Amino acid sequence: MKTRIGHFLLILTVMAGQSALCQVPFAIPILFSDDSVNTRTLAFGVLTSANPCVDTTDQHAGFQEFREPPMPPAGVFDARFDDPSGIPTACFDQGTLVDFRPLVAPGQIDTFLVRLQEGTGGFPFHLSWPGGLGVHADQMTMIDQFAGLAGINLDMLSTTNFDILPGMPLNFLIIIRPVVPASVGMRFTSLDPDSLFNADPLRPGKSRKAAKKFKGQTPNWSNLLSETVVQGGFAYGTSESDSAGGMVVGSSHMFLKNGIKWAPDKDSASKYCWVRLSSFNKTKNIGKNFADIQKSLYDKTGGHIGIARGFDSTGNPWDPKRKLLTKERKKFAPKLQSNRLFAELVALKFNIATSALGKTPAGFGDLLYNKPGHSLNGMSIMTISSFMDSTMTHWSIMGGNGGLSWDSLYDAVYEINRAFIGPLDTLYWQAGGDTSKLVLKGNVDIETVGFLSLPPGVFTPTRTTPVNSLSESPDEFEDDEFDEPAGVPETMKLYQNYPNPFNPSTKIAFRLRENSSVTLKVFDMLGREVSTLLTNEEMDEGLQTVEFTASGLASGVYFYRNEGTNVESEELMLPLTGKMILMK
Secondary structure (H helix, E strand, O other): OOOOEEEEEEEEEEOOOHHHHHOOOEEEEEEEEOOOOOEEEEEEEEOOOOEEEEOOOOOOOOEEEEEOOOOOOOOOOEEEEEOOOOOOOOOOOOEOEEEOOOOOOOOEEEEEEEEEEOOOOOOOEEEEOOOOHHHOOOEEEEEEOOOOOOOOEEEOOOOOEEEEOOOOOOOEEEEEEOOOOOOOOOEEOOOOHHHHHOEOOOOOOOEOOOOOHHHOOOOOHHHHHHHHHHOOOOOOOOOOOOOOOOEEEOOOOEEEEOOOEEEEOHHHHOOOEEEEEOEEEOOOOEEEOOHHHHHOOEEOOEEOOOOOOOOOEOOOOOOOOOOEOOEEEOOOOOOOOOOHHHHHHHHHHHHHHHHHOOOOOOOHHHOEEOOOOOOOOOOEHHHHHHHHHHHHHOHHHOOOOOOHHHHHHHHHHHHHHOOOOOOOOEEEOOOOOOOOOOEEOOOEEHHHOOOEEOOOOOOOOOOOOOOOOOOOOOOOOOOOOOOOOOOOOOOEEEOOOEOOOEOOEEEEEEEEOOOEEEEEEEEOOOOOEEEEEEEEEEEOOEEEEEEEEOOOOOOEEEEEEEEEEEOOOOOEOOOEEEEEEEOO
């Protein structure tokens, strides 16, 4: 008899219920047979007997396992799991046991192909499975792969067997949605500003540095922040960013300068303030400067403990020297304006972004805030974030200097950020292979949080696709701190250019303590000016880099000199000089 191969496609939507989250072993077997002698059982679930195999393909998100038996000869009845993408991977390759575990969120879809090889028994093919699968699935159906040409549309929860008769196509889908009803077992994770700052007990006032996974270290909250920023949690166009990229608190007013680079609109920047923490390089497709988020939460004056308010002015309402807050800020430390609402919004935006990216369980931003009588009642968390952006920048609508309305907004954001707080419990933390796998388990069941709920109907979490698999930004210049020597405080650091020697381009980096007007020039060995890179350009505090191209210069030694003026105090900064070598 001629051997025929059938294809069965299983689509498993793994919902993070108690069985999957706790990883209690269970198996759902399907018995395939063509008579009383020729049989094959395929099983899926959480199977301790399956061999571990980490699947890093785009088609199959999740942690898969399989057992691969020997290939049968032609003409022998058999059924196997295989790769549904058509590109064989090590995690499928015709196994009989498949293990699925939740990656980040309920509602996840895993797809498996079942291959049926006809033996000597022929039709009918018998399929049977145990009853009572409702404890593991809220849907389990069998349908024809080609839009029901043979009329196959079987609810496998209400029956336990099915026969494939002559004339029926051998290709059909088995769609399985384990586990449990819509919201039960859905767990989320959230951070408050203190967790996000991640204070280092050995370095008062500083954040813990991100652990090195390749050195076997235990991850900390700085790792989660780093990966979320680097992998595009705040890429341009994401919900917590804008067209320029980076975490944006407030409503930004940008325009496309020279059709190439986004820059603040000068007219709007003279009236309004917004904050951009971190950045995103569109060319390299990578997020950068995650530490600026932490440095905006805490400085030498402490944390953001001041009254809840918009971006109205520097200092405190009773400070006679306070100034109107305007333009885009790359940091927003308490020294500038101590504002507890700002700190909570930074944490809220991070919770939304890291959930959408899949670092914590997906769907945080989609949850609804339920507080009858509150101005934010019925809004999703993402909508609340967007509303707060407009409110912070256009603060005059609610009035400056804080007040009961501002306190009400603060109270809402405060309790949302703390709804799912718990330990940093990793689902994935691996070194080698796919380095993007820092993924945390959910801490708190949504059913236990009375003021938050899932959206009505079918819940499809908002997701952001990671733009790379890096764990940290490969910046050329270290993110160090200012020294505090006796005498005059250090106001600017100048780094060695990179690369050096160079041909024909290099980067010159410097770090500003405060917003400053900067001039940067290049000189040859005779002291002659050969290039002016910056002329009294106003730049934000923090790390700045400028590219220098020397295509028209001869090989040799050159010097770069940086000088500037503090924008607010108008004090001159001590000029600094570095040496570089052009080698053609």
